[in-house]
Amino acid sequence: MGYTKSEIEKIGNTLIYLQEKIGERISKTKAIKLLYFLEEFSIKKYGRPFLGLEWEVWHLGPVSEDLYAEINEPYMLNEHIKHAHVDGLDGCFIEPRHAFVDDEFSDSDIQLMDILVESIGHLNASQLIDKTHLPHTLWYKIAKENNLLESFDNKSRTTTDFKINLSELLSEDKQEMYNIYLESKEISRSYAM
Incomplete structure (x- = not known):
């Protein structure tokens, strides 16, 4: 799946906004989890995802494979972010x-x-992962339905191709807004590519 210039700009500037507002370097894991929760917040409130990324069930919670790769080695987002190391800390930071x-x-x-920043921006990556693993979450539901919890716990598996369908979070009154979002996204992508 390709991204339009507008979508890339929004993803890149969202990461920048979150980093500026939180006021510290954000790790790759924290960034991915914050963007996932931003998608959830948006779909619950407005009936549409914030960025429209595709999310999969991985051992550390929901992950957008494209975003994971971009934070490791920015290509599409190279104009917006770079991979950084923080002295004394392990991991990749943006x-x-x-x-x-x-x-x-x-x-x-x-x-x-x-x-988002006010409610969960202060949490670290591990705390955000824990929030995605709670029994009422889509991640947990899919992991349990597909017998992934044990393989994640015993570290015999780290990634899957199981998709998270955010539309399952929609209330009935927001379903129509979501359908309009999908139609308008398809139309705008056909003209932007």
């Missing part, structure tokens, strides 16, 4: 290449990101 640009964001988008 570092913005420029200040936040709000061209792709509505006022409600900014408000939603602020809610």
Whole structure:
């Protein structure tokens, strides 16, 4: 699946916004989990995902494979972020290449990101992973239905191709908004490619 320039701009600037608002370097794992929760927040509130990324069930929770690869080695997002190391800390961190640009964001988008930062931005990567593993989550439901919990626990498996369908979070009144989102995304992608 390819991304439009607008989608790449929004993903990159979302990462920059979160890093600026949280005020510390964000690890790859924390960034991925924050973006997943941003998708959940958005679909519950507005009936549409924030970024429209595809999420899979991995051992550390929901992961967008494209985003995982991009944070390790930015290619599409190279104009927005770079891979950074932080002295004294293990892992990969993101570092913005420029200040936040709000061209792709509505006022409600900014408000939603602020809610995310205020509610869970202070949590570390492990705490965010724990939140994705709670029994009421989509990750847990899919992992349990597909007998993945034991293989994740005993570390015999780290990734899967099982997709997380965020539309399962929709209330009945938001389903129509989600369908409109899918149609408009398809139309805009056909003209943007």
